[in-house]
Amino acid sequence: MQFDDKVPIYYQIKNQLYHEMITGELEPGDKLPAVRQLAVDMTVNVNTIQRALGEMITEGVIESQRGKGNFVTMDHERITQLKEALITEQLERVYQQLHALDLSDEDIIASLQNFIKQRGEQHV
Amino acid sequence: MQFDDKVPIYYQIKNQLYHEMITGELEPGDKLPAVRQLAVDMTVNVNTIQRALGEMITEGVIESQRGKGNFVTMDHERITQLKEALITEQLERVYQQLHALDLSDEDIIASLQNFIKQRGEQHV
DNA sequence: CATAGTGTTCTATTTGACTATTACACTATA
DNA sequence: TATAGTGTAATAGTCAAATAGAACACTATG
Numbered sequence: 357m358q359f360d361d362k363v364p365i366y367y368q369i370k371n372q373l374y375h376e377m378i379t380g381e382l383e384p385g386d387k388l389p390a391v392r393q394l395a396v397d398m399t400v401n402v403n404t405i406q407r408a409l410g411e412m413i414t415e416g417v418i419e420s421q422r423g424k425g426n427f428v429t430m431d432h433e434r435i436t437q438l439k440e441a442l443i444t445e446q447l448e449r450v451y452q453q454l455h456a457l458d459l460s461d462e463d464i465i466a467s468l469q470n471f472i473k474q475r476g477e478q479h480v
Numbered sequence: 481m482q483f484d485d486k487v488p489i490y491y492q493i494k495n496q497l498y499h500e501m502i503t504g505e506l507e508p509g510d511k512l513p514a515v516r517q518l519a520v521d522m523t524v525n526v527n528t529i530q531r532a533l534g535e536m537i538t539e540g541v542i543e544s545q546r547g548k549g550n551f552v553t554m555d556h557e558r559i560t561q562l563k564e565a566l567i568t569e570q571l572e573r574v575y576q577q578l579h580a581l582d583l584s585d586e587d588i589i590a591s592l593q594n595f596i597k598q599r600g601e602q603h604v
Numbered sequence: 605c606a607t608a609g610t611g612t613t614c615t616a617t618t619t620g621a622c623t624a625t626t627a628c629a630c631t632a633t634a
Numbered sequence: 635t636a637t638a639g640t641g642t643a644a645t646a647g648t649c650a651a652a653t654a655g656a657a658c659a660c661t662a663t664g
Contacts, residue, residue, distance in 0.1 A: 360485050361620095364651060378583045388609060392641050406612075422611050423660035442581060447595040451573040457566060459501045461596050468592055471571040472585050488621060514640060525623045529640075546641050547630035 357398045362368055365400060369408040371442075374399075377417065378439045388418070388426040481522045489524060494534040496522075501541065501552055501562045512542070512550040 357372070359365050364393050376382040388394070391409065395402045409426055412418040416432055429435070454464045483489050500506040504597070512518070515533065519526045534552055536542040541558055543551050552560070577586045 362491060364486065366651080367486060375580050379580070391612090392610085403613095403654090404652060406539070407651090409611095420611065421661090423609080423662080425610060437600060441582070443591060444595070446574050446577045446581075447592055450570050450592075450600070451595065453570045454567065456499045456503070457563060457570075459567070459602070465589070465593055465596065467544065467567060468571055468574075469589055470591065471568070471575065475575070490621080500653080515642095516640085527624090527643095528622060531621090533641095544641065545631090549630080549640060 357400075366404050366407040366411075368411060369394075369400070369405065371406070373412065374417075377435055378442070382428050383387045384428050384432055384435065386428045388428070390425065400404060430469060459460060481524075490528050490531040490535075492521060493524070493529065494536060497532070497536065498562060498566060501559055502566070506552050508552050508554045508556055508559065510552045511548075512552070514549065528533075 359368050371449070373388075376424075382388070388409075390399065391402055391405050392404045398405070398457050406443065409418060409420070412425075413420050416431070417438060421427065421430055454467070459467065481554050483492050486598075495513075497506070504603065506512070513521065515526055515529050516527045518524075522529070533544070534543060537544050538552075540555070541562060543553055545551065577589065578591070
């Protein structure tokens with residue numbers, strides 16, 4: 357896995373796992389790979405995995421069972437909330453940033469539409 | 481100035497200065513505040529300012545004159561390129577992130593439009 | 605009950621970011 | 635030419651993130 361060296365790795369791991377939970381790659385009740393396996397997969401130290409999981413356990417999206425493994429919460433509602441929160445967070449950020457670059461609301465939408473359009477043309 | 485503790489401060493300072501150059505708060509040829517003044521304004525150490533400016537000097541957007549001060553490049557073209565690059569960077573990132581959250585191209589545009597609409601209603 | 609597979613905890617070490625402080629180099633000007 | 639205002643550089647110290655490695659606690663199972 358490749359990381360952005362401007363953001364803590366444990367933080368990026370959290371986001372990665374969030375994504376898997378939201379896209380359904382990981383479903384409620386699913387068992388996560390063992391921490392040592394995750395560490396290997398992500399070419400990262402076990403402690404770093406533990407740090408990411410620790411926060412997610414505190415947040416209630418993952419439940420840990422000593423000796424058994426780590427499991428995605430059965431609380432579907434929580435996953436839904438998580439997705440909404442992540443989306444809003446992203447939109448909020450890009451809005452703030454582009455607004456700071458002097459783009460109006462209309463400019464922002466137009467530039468995104470244009471970006472996606474061009475992207476579509478490139479990736480055919 | 482408030483910083484996001486997930487990203488290096490010197491990096492956020494660079495972005496702040498970029499923004500000022502792009503919005504016209506700082507124009508080509510303008511003299512920047514003295515490094516010690518910037519340090520006070522941003523409640524940050526001089527070395528941290530220096531680190532940010534150092535990179536911007538390397539990039540060619542700021543020119544330093546020992547004993548005189550730091551100045552925004554006279555190269556308008558460079559500023560324009562900078563703005564384009566920053567916008568694309570933001571769009572690229574939000575697109576990747578929302579795409580990873582299973583949103584289609586249409587979903588992404590719709591959610592942004594909806595976000596801006598709701599925001600407009602709130603901030604009246 | 606031994607063993608393998610889990611999560612958990614702890615200590616030690618390294619690295620990058622940031623701060624604090626001081627000194628140095630150059631420019632403008634009273 | 636002295637002084638104030640600038641950028642530049644160097645040293646030392648603190649802190650958080652990450653790594654490495656070991657040990658411990660619990661569960662399942664042959």
